[in-house]
Every structure is written in C-alpha cells, then in structure tokens.
Amino acid sequence: MxxxxxxxxxxxxxxxxxxxxxxxxxxxxxxxxxxxxxxxxxxxxxxxxxxxxxxxxxxxxxxxxxxxxxxxxxxxRGFVFQQYSLFPWRNVLDNIAFGPEVRGMEARERYESARNYIEMVGLTGFEDSYPHELSGGMKQRVAIARALANDPxxxxxxxxxxxxxxxxxxxxxxxxxxxxxxxxxxxxxxxxxxxxxxxxxxxxxxxxxxxxxxxxxxxxxxxxxxxxxxxxxxxxxxxxxxxxxx
Ligand SMILES: Nc1ncnc2c1ncn2[C@@H]1O[C@H](COP(=O)(O)OP(=O)(O)OP(=O)(O)O)[C@@H](O)[C@H]1O
Ligand SMILES: [Mg+2]
CATH class of the missing domain: 3.40.50.300 (P-loop containing nucleotide triphosphate hydrolases)
Known part of the structure; x- marks a missing residue:
C-alpha cells in the first residue's frame, strides 16, 4: 500500500x-x-x-x-495504539480472532488463523489467558497479533x-x-x-x-x-x- x-x-x-x-x-x-x-x-x-x-x-x-x-x-490499515487496548473480557485467542469474527469468518477458520498469529508473536501456551494475567510486553504482542489477524x-x-x-x-x-x-x-x-x-x-x-x-x-x-x-x-x-x- x-x-x-x-x-x-x-x-x-x-x-x-x-x-x-x-x-x-x-x-x-x-x-x-x-x-x-x-x-x-x-x-x-x-x-x-x-x-x-x-x-x-x-x-x-x-x-x-x-x-x-x-x-x-x-x-x-491496521492500528496498534499507544496504550494497550485489548478487550479485557476476551482471552488471548478471542482478542486476536475478533476482527475475523466481525467480518463473519467461521469459527474453525478464524481460530486456526489466530493460532498462527499467536505462534508468530511468540505467545503459544497463552491462548486462554486474559489480558489482566499478561505482562505489558505480552499485551503488546497480543495487540500486534490482533492487528495482523485482519491481514492489513x-x-x-x-x-x-x-x-x-x-x-x-x-x-x-x-x-x-x-x-x-x-x-x-x-x-x-x-x-x-x-x-x-x-x-x-x-x-x-x-x-x-x-x-x-x-x-x-x-x-x-x-x-x-x-x-x-x-x-x-x-x-x-x-x-x-x-x-x-x-
Ligand atoms: N482532539 C484534540 N483536540 C485539541 N487538541 C488536540 C487534540 N488532539 C491532539 N491535540 C493537540 O495536538 C498536539 C499534538 O498531539 P499528539 O497527540 O498528536 O502528539 P504526539 O506527538 O503524539 O505526542 P506524544 O509523544 O506525547 O504521544 C498536542 O498539543 C495536543 O494537545
Ligand atoms: Mg502520541
């Protein structure tokens, strides 16, 4: 672009x-x-x-x-903000799968894609964690993966x-x-x-x-x-x- x-x-x-x-x-x-x-x-x-x-x-x-x-x-155009901006009520996997979910991607496909991005940002094993359980660096990894999941x-x-x-x-x-x-x-x-x-x-x-x-x-x-x-x-x-x- x-x-x-x-x-x-x-x-x-x-x-x-x-x-x-x-x-x-x-x-x-x-x-x-x-x-x-x-x-x-x-x-x-x-x-x-x-x-x-x-x-x-x-x-x-x-x-x-x-x-x-x-x-x-x-x-x-994907955005990663200055402050952490994750959904506190969603776990890591569902934070990352959010964009594809809104766009109507079916569950199996969006979770497969989200897992791929979780691996890419080095968060394998934390799929079920909630934002409050993560360090600042981990939250930013989730934010990056969430932006990437929309394939901007x-x-x-x-x-x-x-x-x-x-x-x-x-x-x-x-x-x-x-x-x-x-x-x-x-x-x-x-x-x-x-x-x-x-x-x-x-x-x-x-x-x-x-x-x-x-x-x-x-x-x-x-x-x-x-x-x-x-x-x-x-x-x-x-x-x-x-x-x-x-
Ligand atoms: N919606 C707004 N209404 C009025 N003034 C604003 C608004 N948004 C930003 N400003 C002003 O514009 C200027 C630039 O703000 P901006 O947030 O873009 O700076 P920045 O370079 O991102 O700073 P930082 O490194 O602290 O994040 C500041 O003086 C700020 O007060
Ligand atoms: Mg700024």
Missing part, C-alpha cells in the same frame, strides 16, 4: 483559538516500506497517524492510499513499545522486523526514541514541535538485524539525536 500526504495540516480549536499542531506535511510512504515518524512529545505524531488511519481528517491538504482519498478507517496491507503503530523495559522492547523490535520481512507489510511506526527508529526503519522522518513539521528525512541503509554497537549505527543515532534535541 502506498500512502501519500500532500500538504497536510491539522488545526484544533481550543478555547476559541485555532491551534495548528501539524503543518505542511508532504510524505509518500512506499509500498512495503518500514517508515518511522520521530519527534518529541506533543509534536503531532499521533495526530498524523490518526489521519492516516482515517480516524481524523486534515484541516488542509489531502491524504491518499493507493491513489484514493482516505475517507475513514479500513481493515487494510499497512500497519500503523503508535509508540507500541514505549511502556516496556529495554530488554523486552529490543526483543519485540527484533520480532517486528522479522514479521515485516516475512509478511510484506507497509509499516508506519511512531516513536520518540531515536534508537528505536534507527533500529527499525528504512527511513526516519524527523518532526519539529509546535507545529509539527518535517525537519529532515534519513535513509537508513544498514543491514538487518541491525547491530547497535556498529560505528555507523552509533553515528546515525548521534546525528539524529542532535537534530531532535535542537
């Missing part, structure tokens, strides 16, 4: 004032690309992702998927690993890269963590704050899985950190 933003700006009204939070975003996310949107808290990352998801709309400019305007959410062309991820400890975060990053390589998805991954963006993405788009504008785009050509201790990795991280910190 190719996603295109043309001069996209977004304003919100608060206390009778128009506040522009995102400004003149021009960006083409290529089919199969792993793109990261990087910027400080409040710069408009979630706002941009919500517009791409079709959950909100630009105040100016336009947004297309495969050349057609985005007019609302679609199963083709694009996966929109909003700081999905931000709340995790560094070991768990690194593990899930590695698994996400593996899944992306196997499943041929377009991924837009929002983060404020430079290390995470450089580890994951083909391209890192750096945003400034208030209003969020694109300052610079970095193409990351290091081979995967990336070695955090390599000189190039460390130098790229430093260059981007200097830019974000300005």
């Amino acid at each position: 190719t996603i295109k933003l043309n001069d996209v700006s977004k304003s919100f009204k608060s206390q009778e004032k128009e506040l522009e939070v995102v400004k003149d975003i021009n960006l083409t996310v290529e089919d199969g690309e792993f793109l990261s949107l990087l910027g400080p808290s409040g710069c408009g990352k979630t706002t941009i992702l919500r517009m791409i998801a079709g959950l909100d709309f630009p105040s100016k400019g336009d947004l297309t998927e495969n050349g057609s305007p985005v007019t609302g959410p679609s199963p083709g 062309e694009a996966l929109l991820m909003d700081e999905p690993f931000a709340a995790l400890d560094v070991q768990t975060r690194h593990k899930l990053q590695e698994e996400l890269v593996r899944i992306w390589q196997e499943e041929d998805k377009t991924i837009i991954f929002v983060t404020h963590n430079v290390d995470e963006a450089v580890f994951l993405a083909d391209r890192v788009v750096v945003l400034s704050s208030s209003p969020g504008e694109i300052i610079k785009t970095f193409k990351i050509e290091l081979e995967r899985l990336r070695d955090r201790t390599s000189t190039q990795f460390i130098e790229l991280k430093k260059e981007i950190t200097d830019l974000v910190g300005r």
